[in-house]
Structures are given as structure tokens and as C-alpha cells.
Amino acid sequence: MLQSANCRLIIFPPAAHRNETPPFLNGAPRHPPSSVQEQPTQALQIVELLERTFSYVDDTTLRRTVVLVCRLWLHMNRGRVVREVCCDYRWRTVSFDEALTRIPGAGRFCYSGAELHDVDEDVLRRLELVFYPVVRFWKSFVASKPTWKDPGCRLSTIDVVLENTKLRQSDLEDLLTLTPRLSKLKLIELRGGTINDYHNSLGVNYNWSRLFQHFLSLPITLDSFHFSVQRQQMSEAEMRQKTVDVCSHATEWSLYPTETTPGLLQELVSLPNIITTLELYTIDDAGAFQLLHIYLCDSPDLLHLRVARIPVLYDDFDLHDRVRYYDLDSAMYTQSTDIQVLPLPERETFWTKLPVHRWVWQCRKLQTLKIDMHGHDFNRLNRPISSRLIFGYTARVCPHLEELEIRVPRTCE
Numbered sequence: 538m539l540q541s542a543n544c545r546l547i548i549f550p551p552a553a554h555r556n557e558t559p560p561f562l563n564g565a566p567r568h569p570p571s572s573v574q575e576q577p578t579q580a581l582q583i584v585e586l587l588e589r590t591f592s593y594v595d596d597t598t599l600r601r602t603v604v605l606v607c608r609l610w611l612h613m614n615r616g617r618v619v620r621e622v623c624c625d626y627r628w629r630t631v632s633f634d635e636a637l638t639r640i641p642g643a644g645r646f647c648y649s650g651a652e653l654h655d656v657d658e659d660v661l662r663r664l665e666l667v668f669y670p671v672v673r674f675w676k677s678f679v680a681s682k683p684t685w686k687d688p689g690c691r692l693s694t695i696d697v698v699l700e701n702t703k704l705r706q707s708d709l710e711d712l713l714t715l716t717p718r719l720s721k722l723k724l725i726e727l728r729g730g731t732i733n734d735y736h737n738s739l740g741v742n743y744n745w746s747r748l749f750q751h752f753l754s755l756p757i758t759l760d761s762f763h764f765s766v767q768r769q770q771m772s773e774a775e776m777r778q779k780t781v782d783v784c785s786h787a788t789e790w791s792l793y794p795t796e797t798t799p800g801l802l803q804e805l806v807s808l809p810n811i812i813t814t815l816e817l818y819t820i821d822d823a824g825a826f827q828l829l830h831i832y833l834c835d836s837p838d839l840l841h842l843r844v845a846r847i848p849v850l851y852d853d854f855d856l857h858d859r860v861r862y863y864d865l866d867s868a869m870y871t872q873s874t875d876i877q878v879l880p881l882p883e884r885e886t887f888w889t890k891l892p893v894h895r896w897v898w899q900c901r902k903l904q905t906l907k908i909d910m911h912g913h914d915f916n917r918l919n920r921p922i923s924s925r926l927i928f929g930y931t932a933r934v935c936p937h938l939e940e941l942e943i944r945v946p947r948t949c950e
Contacts, residue, residue, distance in 0.1 A: 587613060621645040696721035701767075703727075706743050710751050721761040723791060742766075745775045749783050761789035761814070781808070789814040805832060814841040834896040841905040851912035851923065851949075854930040856897070903935040907942040912949045 580586055591614055594603060600618050604611045622643045624636050695716055704727050713719070743766055762784040771779065790805070790812055805812075805828075817829070829844065830853050910927065912918040918927075931938060 584613070591617065619645055621647065623647045695719050698723040698725075699727070700725040701727075706748060710748070713752060713755055713757065717756050719757050719759060721789075722759055723761065723763040725763060725765060727764075727766045742769050745771060745779070749778055752783050759784050759787050761791070762787050763791035786811075788812055789816075791816040810836055810838055812836070813838055815839060816843045817847050830896065833898045833900055835899060837899045838902065839900040840902055842900070842903060843905065843907040844909065847909065848911035849908045851910060851918060851927070854926050856930075898934045901935065902937060904937055905940045906931065906935060906938055907940075907944075909944045909946070910949070911946065918945050918949050 587610070591599070591603065591610075596617075596619055599614050600621070604614050604618060620639075620643045622636055622639050622645070624647070695718055697712070697716070697719065698721065700723075702724075704724070709724070713722075764779060788811055829847055829849070833839070833842070910918065912923065918924075927943065931941065
């Protein structure tokens with residue numbers, strides 16, 4: 538129908554479709570549904586789960602492995618990864634200058650030197666010019682924020698580990714003053730005096746009393762501490778003052794040959810049990826192994842034990858005198874059911890003075906164990922029963938071990 542006045546045009550649809558409504562007017566999609574199904578979410582795509590997992594990964598694995606997987610993992614771990622800058626005394630000046638340009642923003646700096654090697658004083662001067670402003674700025678920043686409330690935004694602590702380094706006492710005191718947030722301080726076998734003269738530096742001694750008083754006057758609480766100087770031995774009272782009074786809250790002990798004495802080990806046994814890491818480096822001593830065994834029998838919180846040159850006796854692991862069974866595997870080779878049994882020694886030994894009930898280590902949480910195992914006289918460690926007793930004892934007493942190192946001297950094989 539067409540009207541000329543209003544010029545309206547009405548179009549009627551074909552009869553077959555007059556009662557149908559177009560699909561898009563009913564809310565139906567204009568395009569047919571896709572046949573591709575959505576993939577289920579994988580565990581490694583959940584950010585919250587990844588954050589939880591990465592919080593348990595160590596620094597080295599994060600830096601060398603995790604951040605290289607994909608861009609997402611890199612961005613998630615930017616705040617966790619501590620960037621490390623390393624230098625070597627054999628490098629040329631150009632390489633050294635290039636390494637110094639990467640120090641801003643780094644969390645760890647490592648300089649490798651060599652004993653009795655002539656170090657370029659120009660290189661050391663450049664290190665001083667780079668690090669001194671950084672330490673000064675860090676100190677002023679800490680002083681300007683003494684009451685920081687947010688635990689997630691606190692400044693990270695500092696670990697200082699120096700070994701076989703020339704360091705004057707005045708420089709050490711300045712270092713302690715400029716680093717109030719020290720958590721680990723290990724100064725191993727230091728050499729006093731100046732950098733220029735190695736031989737004269739050995740004649741310069743540290744004033745222990747002044748150094749300890751300076752340390753106590755600073756707001757420093759260390760978790761791990763070690764301090765030793767070449768060719769300068771502390772007295773028993775000075776070692777006790779350093780280890781017990783200066784670092785009363787330390788959970789990691791590291792003692793070296795001139796420090797590990799029966800008196801200090803006895804002090805260790807009598808202290809409250811808060812130590813989680815114990816490192817002992819000492820000469821062979823008749824009473825040292827007894828005190829160490831007594832300490833391990835009353836240290837349920839110990840996690841890491843590294844002992845060098847303090848013997849751990851094979852007898853301590855043989856709780857039921859099984860060492861007399863000469864070879865439990867002999868029947869396998871000789872087709873015999875007879876077991877060879879050695880008689881007990883007639884001479885008096887350490888264990889004949891003790892009750893029948895022997896003490897057992899209580900450090901069931903132990904994760905790291907590095908010891909020297911000794912077996913004397915007829916208890917030499919050259920029979921199959923020896924390995925059975927050693928590994929059977931460690932497996933039952935220390936079920937959470939992750940790292941095990943047992944050294945046996947040739948005289949005990």
C-alpha cells in the first residue's frame with residue numbers, strides 16, 4: 538500500500554516468515570558458538586600459589602633458574618632476587634670499571650683475591666670511592682626512619698664475611714659503627730696492620746677489651762658471629778666474653794682452632810639451647826669429642842652441624858656392641874651360616890667406665906651433618922658392619938637429613 542501524502546512505505550515479509558522474529562531481536566548471538574573449549578587453569582598459572590611457592594625457594598635458585606623461565610616469573614621475583622656483582626683480582630682495569638658501574642642497586646658484592654698477591658692500590662681506591670658514599674647514604678636513611686612500622690617494608694639486614702683479610706682495628710670499629718643492621722659478621726683469620734706491608738702487619742695486635750666494649754655500645758644484634766686473627770690467640774676469659782657476652786643471642790656459632798677449647802665447649806653445653814648452626818674447626822683433643830657428644834645428646838633444635846678435626850667416635854654409634862659381629866655379610870660369600878664374633882677387649886676403655894645405657898643424639902631436626910668419623914683399635918672402619926651401624930644410626934636419629942658428609946682418616950680404615 539502506498540499513500541502519496543505521507544509517502545509511507547510498508548513492506549510485508551513473505552508468508553513463510555511472517556510469524557518469526559529475527560534472531561538478534563531475541564537476544565541470541567549474531568555468530569554461531571565457537572567449537573573451541575576453554576582450557577582448565579593449571580596450578581602454575583595461579584599467581585597466589587606461585588607467590589607461596591617462590592617464598593620457599595633459596596636466593597641462588599631464584600637468581601639462576603626461576604627468573605629465566607618466563608616473563609611472569611621474572612616480574613614476580615624482582616623483589617626477591619638479590620643481584621650479585623663479582624670481581625676478580627686478575628681482571629683488567631677496563632673489566633673492573635665495568636663491574637663497578639653495576640654496583641648501584643646490587644644486593645651482594647664479592648671480590649676474589651689471592652694470598653700474598655700484590656693488589657693494585659688504584660683498584661682498592663676505586664672500591665673505597667664507590668662504597669663509602671653508599672654506606673653513608675644507607676646509614677643516614679636508617680637514621681631518618683627509626684620507627685618504621687610496616688614489617689614488609691623494613692630495610693634488609695647486612696651479612697659481612699671476610700676471610701684472610703688485612704683490616705686494622707680502627708677500620709673494623711668504623712665498619713661496625715656504620716652498619717647498625719648487621720645480622721651476620723664473620724671475620725675469619727684477619728691480618729691486622731696496613732695494606733702495604735704484609736710482614737709488618739703480623740706484629741699489630743688487636744685490643745680485645747676495647748673492641749668488645751665498642752661492640753657492646755652499638756645497637757647491633759647478631760644472629761651469626763665469628764672473629765679470629767692470625768697468630769693472636771685469646772685467653773679463656775676473652776673467648777668467653779666474645780662468644781657468650783657479646784653475642785648472647787646468636788643462633789649460629791663458628792669456632793676455629795685457637796678458640797675451641799674444652800672450657801669453651803663446656804660453656805656451650807651449659808648455655809640455653811638456642812643454637813641452630815654449629816661449626817667447629819679444631820685440633821684433636823682428648824676431651825673435645827666427649828663434650829661434643831654430650832652436647833648433641835641435648836640439642837633438639839640443632840639444624841646444621843659442621844665439624845672438622847673433632848673426631849666423632851664410631852663407638853658412640855654402636856649402641857648394642859654390634860661391632861663384635863665381625864662380618865654380617867660373610868655367609869653371603871662363604872655359603873656358611875656361622876657369624877664371626879670378636880671377644881670384648883680386656884683393657885679398660887672409655888665406655889667400660891660408663892653405664893650400659895648410652896646416650897643418643899637428640900637433634901632429630903638436623904638437616905646438615907658434616908663430621909670426621911674415627912674408629913680405633915679393633916673398631917676400624919673397614920668392615921661391612923661399620924657402614925651398617927653408621928648409616929643406620931644417622932637414618933634413625935636424624936630422619937630429616939638433606940646433606941651428609943662423613944670423612945674417615947686413613948689411619949682408621
